[in-house]
Amino acid sequence: MRKPSPPIPRIALTGGIGSGKSTVAGLFAALGVPVIDTDVISRQVVQPGSPLLAQIRERFGSGVVSAGGQLDRRALRNLIFTDAAARADLDALMHPAIRAELARQSAAAGGRYQLLVIPLLVESGMTGLAQRVLVVDCAPEEQLRRVRVRDGVTLEQARAVLAAQASREARLSAADDIITNTGEIQDLRTQVEALHLRYRALSPNP
Ligand code: ADP
Numbered sequence: 001m002r003k004p005s006p007p008i009p010r011i012a013l014t015g016g017i018g019s020g021k022s023t024v025a026g027l028f029a030a031l032g033v034p035v036i037d038t039d040v041i042s043r044q045v046v047q048p049g050s051p052l053l054a055q056i057r058e059r060f061g062s063g064v065v066s067a068g069g070q071l072d073r074r075a076l077r078n079l080i081f082t083d084a085a086a087r088a089d090l091d092a093l094m095h096p097a098i099r100a101e102l103a104r105q106s107a108a109a110g111g112r113y114q115l116l117v118i119p120l121l122v123e124s125g126m127t128g129l130a131q132r133v134l135v136v137d138c139a140p141e142e143q144l145r146r147v148r149v150r151d152g153v154t155l156e157q158a159r160a161v162l163a164a165q166a167s168r169e170a171r172l173s174a175a176d177d178i179i180t181n182t183g184e185i186q187d188l189r190t191q192v193e194a195l196h197l198r199y200r201a202l203s204p205n206p
Contacts, residue, residue, distance in 0.1 A: 006204040009113040010106065012129060014121035014174075015136030016165050018143035018150065018158075020181035020188065024136050025117050027192040033199075034109035037117040038098055038126075041105070045097040046071045052097045059089055095124065102129065112203040122166040122174050131202065134195065135175035138182050140168060 013028075015021045029035045046053045048069035056076070057065050064076045080087040106114055115134075118126055127133060140162060147158040172178065177198075179191045 008106075008111060008204075009132075009199065009202040010130040011113060011115050011177075011199055012121050012127065012133045013115050013117045013136070014119060014133065014171065015181075016140075016143055016168065016171065017119070017161050018145075018147040019136040019138050020146075020179075021117060021119060021136050023185065024179055024181070024188060024192060025115060027189055028115045028196065031192070031196050032111075033196070034111040034114045035117060036102060036105050036109060036114060038102060039117065039119060041098050041101045042094065045094070045101055052093060055093055056090070059093065060086070091124070095126075099126070099129070113199045120165075122171050127174060132176040132199075133174050134177045134179065135171050136179045136181050137168065137172060137175075138180070142182065 013021055013025060015024075025035050025037065046056065053065065053069075053071055056071065060076060060079055064072050064079065066072045076090070080090055102116065106116070116130055118124070118129070121127060121133065143162060144155065144158045147153065147161065148155060151158075177195060179188065179195070181188055
C-alpha cells in the first residue's frame, strides 16, 4: 500500500487593509507559489443559485439579494454593521463554507508550500488552518495613505475601516513571520525571496 503523501505546508498571509497583502501575495505567486485567497472564496461560495446564498436570504431577507440574484454585499454589510448577533449568524453561515472551499482548493493546488491569504485571520480565529502566520506590517498612517489613494475614499472612511479591524498589536502577536512594508517594492521582494527559501525548506519535497 502506498504511504499517504505528507501534507503540504500552508502559510497564512494576513495584514490590515492597505498593508500590502495583495502586493506580497503577487510576489509569492511570481515565484510559482500557489496562492489561495479567502476574499475570492468568500465571493465564490455565494454565487447566484448557491445553497449558501439561499440560507443567507432566509436569515437576512430578500433585501440582501439583488434582482439579478447576486448577493447585495452592501445591503448585507449595512444589516450587520451595528448588530453583533446578525454578524455572528453570518459568520456561522460563511465560515464553514469558506473553510470547506479552502480545503478543496488547497488539495487541488499542489506546490511545495501554499500561501493562504486570510485578511481577517486574527478577527475570524482561522489561525489553525496554517503552519505559520505571516503578517504584513506597516504603520497605520501608511495604511490610511495607501487606502485613500487606492480606493479614493476620505480619511474618515479609511479610518472607520481600520478601526473595525484587529489592532496592529493583536496582529503582530499572532505572527510567526513579519514582512515590513515601509519602503520600496524592491524591499518587499527581498523579504519575500528570503521567506520563500525558508518556506521551501519546510516542504516534505524541498
Ligand atoms: P492590501 O491587499 O493589504 O489591502 P495592497 O497590496 O492592495 O494592500 O496595497 C495597498 C496599495 O498600496 C496598493 O495600491 C499597492 O499598490 C500600494 N502599495 C503597497 N505597498 C507598496 C509599497 N511598498 N510601495 C508603493 N506602493 C505600495
